[in-house]
Amino acid sequence: MSQKGGKFTKEYEGKKTGRFTRNNEDRKNTRFTRSNEDRRSERFTKNNEDRKSERFTKNNEDRKSERFIKGHEGNEVNETRPVREDIVEGRNAVIETLKSDRTIEQIFVAKGNMEGSINKILGMAKDKGIVIKEVDRKKLDFLSETGAHQGVVAMITPFKYSSVEDILGLASEREEAPFIIILDELEDPHNLGSIIRTAELCGVHGVIIPKRRNVGVTSTVYKSSAGAVEHMKIAKVTNINIIIDKLKEQGVWVYGADIDGEEYCYNTNFGGPCALVIGSEGKGMSKLTKEKCDKLVKIPMVGKINSLNASVAGGIMMYEVLKSRIDKKMQ
Structure with a gap:
């Protein structure tokens, strides 16, 4: 009985051990399989989500790009599209x-x-x-x-620029002393438009701008000038300093608007042939252009800010010229 019992016990324990081992291995295998599958599933999910995210980002960027091209993002388009003059x-x-x-x-x-x-x-x-x-x-x-x-x-049709000779010719036709505006690297189209508008009202015969580093006659300039562009001769030149020399040879006095000017604009007699040079918004006139001017003239300022917008400074100077010419006629 004891042998049988011992045998039974051993067999039973063996079966138990076998079952335990199998169960344990099954559980381990199941856990391993599940973990492996979970990891695979996690990787799949992550990769899938990454791909979806990538597709979403790409599609979103494509849509933004499409909107950008079509002009639905406002100012960004205006900065990147070619400037049109037609x-x-x-x-x-x-x-x-x-x-x-x-x-x-x-x-x-x-x-x-x-x-x-x-x-x-x-x-x-x-x-x-x-x-x-x-x-x-x-x-x-x-x-x-x-x-x-x-x-x-x-x-x-694109804007037809005049020549400096055309500008001087107009002054001669009107039997007036030449009154010319020279812009030194003005980049803001709104400022150019405003200057042209004021120039037309003040009797300016023409505006001279450099071909490089200066805004041309664009639709923004048209709009800002309220259409005055159509009544103003505008010349585009390669080198404004050479033009200044030529104007001086023709008897035109060249005045530069500058914060360090030697006299105030209201004390200056602009009654004769004259050209006003107005510098860019940030840098003002170049050093060489300043040296070319017959006289540097300043505008009185008493505030803490020591500079004026280019179109405002130009407007003040132009009205001083107009005032001098009206005074001369009345004498």
């Missing part, structure tokens, strides 16, 4: 262009926007036989350089 936008600017001899290829008008000055534009365009197209505002937004097209954009 469009005019805004009601006053388009009206002044219609009054001029400039060739207008076609005019785009926002659908349903036929009130007020738009009617005037349509009438003038019809009289000149210019093609008019009604379009969605999105089209105008895309064409616009300023974002303030006021529901009308005109496609024009």
